[in-house]
Amino acid sequence: MAFDLVFFGGTGDLVWRKLMPALFQAYRHDTLPEGGRIIGVGRDELSDEQYRLQIQMRFEQVDGAKRPNSEEFARFASLLCYVRMDLTNPEAYAKLKTRLSEREANSVVMYLSTAPSLFTTVCEQLAASGLNTPQTRIVLEKPLGHDLASNRAINEAVGKVFKEQQIFRIDHYLGKPAVQNLFAMRFGNALFEPLWRREHIANIQITMSEELGVEKRGAFYETTGALRDMVQNHALQLLCAIAMEPPINAHADAIRDEKLKVLRSLKRWTPETLNQHVIRGQYAPGIIDGKPVPAYREEAGVHPDSSTETFVALRTEIANWRWAGVPFYIRTGKRMASHEAHIHINFRSTPHEIFKNPAGQFNTLVIHLQPKDGLELHLFAQDQSKRNQAGSNNALSPVHLDLDFDKRFGSQRVGAYERLLLDVLGGRLNLFVRSDEQEEAWRWVEPILHHWRFDALGPRPYGAGTWGPSAASAMIARDGFCWSEET
Incomplete structure (x- = not known):
């Protein structure tokens, strides 16, 4: 089952500290679906190889048992690539669309590991770029708003672009x-x-x-x-x-x-x-x-x-x-x-x-x-x-x-994030x-x-x-x- 997993905020703390190690454990356990590609999105000017090197350096701070050796990381790194984007710039989404169109994937997961204030903007621009296809799933990290009104505003904005069964509101507990x-x-x-x-x-x-x-x-x-x-x-x-x-x-x-x-x-x-x-x-x-x-x-x-x-x-x-x-x-x-x-x-x-x-x-x-x-x-x-x-x-x-x-x-x-990421890739909403x-x-x-x-x-x-x-x-x-x- 070929998939593309896109991390908005791909150079951020949550991605290198929790999400990448969880994906590596799934890769190590042979439970990560084959044919996958993991795309980091961020504002830094990085090549694919520079992004892989950055993630490798971050992995050195991960718990010892979860840390890959050089051979393991080399195999895992072949899944990683990078797209530089300013998420507030509508033209930047064309770059992501071009990268995604390089191959055909059964599912595309957009993981919003960003400030919640960007959730609405990102979803609207994904729709404007035609990236909200039936094969697309969106993952929203907490906090989803700071009160009832802001939570409703985010849910309504995301709901205009994606169906409820495409939206994965994650709670790692x-x-x-x-x-x-x-x-x-x-x-x-x-x-x-x-x-x-x-x-x-x-x-x-x-x-x-x-x-x-x-x-x-x-x-x-x-x-x-x-x-x-x-x-x-x-x-x-x-x-x-x-x-x-x-x-x-x-x-x-x-x-x-x-x-x-x-x-x-x-x-x-x-x-x-x-x-x-x-x-x-x-x-x-x-x-x-x-x-x-x-x-x-x-x-x-x-x-x-x-x-x-x-x-x-x-x-x-x-x-x-x-x-x-x-x-x-x-x-x-x-x-x-x-x-x-x-x-x-x-x-x-x-x-x-x-x-x-x-x-x-x-x-x-x-x-x-x-x-x-x-x-x-x-x-x-x-x-x-x-x-x-x-x-x-x-x-x-x-x-x-x-x-x-x-x-x-x-x-x-x-682990918690490993289970939840695998469930997103499998389209299972039970834990969301x-x-x-x-x-x-x-x-x-x-x-x-x-x-x-x-x-x-x-x-x-x-x-x-x-x-x-x-x-x-x-x-x-x-x-x-x-x-x-x-x-």
Whole structure:
């Protein structure tokens, strides 16, 4: 299946750091379709050979196991070529059309790894140049807008040029193996579905934490913040995967229909819940890995009086029969105590206690997303070594079953961007976001943004290297629960 994959922003950070390494892994795993060509598009004056050399130099900064040797790269580099373009110049698109017309491809993928402000321009110029053929697919990177109105404007502009089934709105979290296994666990097994409801689940926690700060992206982060960067897309997509009803089949629209129902069922915000159930924070100076790190306001590109949030914790509920009354907690932030992403499904206590469980502990299913990838099921059992101790007959101890996907399926499993790029080339939309999903997520997030705009208190400070402001712990404690690391 011959394909042309065009990277707009082909010399940018995302392409060399994530996309090219992912394509190389697919090439190494022999899963990249044959007859492919990868075209980098950028403003720099480069020949094909200079572009290949630039990518080779960038590959030296990739993790060792994913780094090609010289022979491997030489073979992979034969797929790479380059077109110099000013994306705002309509005449430049003729150069791309000429390059694409050099051969016949079954599919042409246009990957927009550019500033979102260019999405509309690029799509309009692709149409004006006749490059929006039925064989063309367009990939849009986040963020798709900064609010509901801008998101709608982008979707409408792209929708005038491409059909919905040609548009791939990418969210790399959906490509993670653990997220795909969440669907498999829920809908491919009979074990959990009878328990997956309010009668048995006490609360669900989604945590996505980073030790890193904003690094060199201070100016970008000033206009984005944690709510737009992580909650509106990644966190809500994970919530949908957990809470959705079983789809009628495994087709893309059946899955996305069910996710949309979840987003529409999220409880709407009120002035009271906005004050009590949404916590924003901003990291202050602190210690990470034994080294002092600066406050967010001291980072390059950040305003010294910035009110941009680097941390968000919130509580929400889903107003339907399956989940009524079950709190969902979402927490994400930079410069936190560790780099990890996980989902904790905490089950209710037994209805009639005949054994003494460890204080404050629940049966819990933990879905690890990063850096570990797998499932843990936390249970209770009798410690037979204590059977003869006084009062120990009814006491239980925590035990857990651990499924490490890397150990079970091998360390050369398909990464998130590798999976998603292969799905784009194969025309599979299951792991991509539909426009109505995206708009519904923005609709739910907007009242928070509006509330913060008029909140004079600003974000709460928290020390770098901690789990965020204490108000986040107080929020969940009002329900009688605590975050997973506090148990």
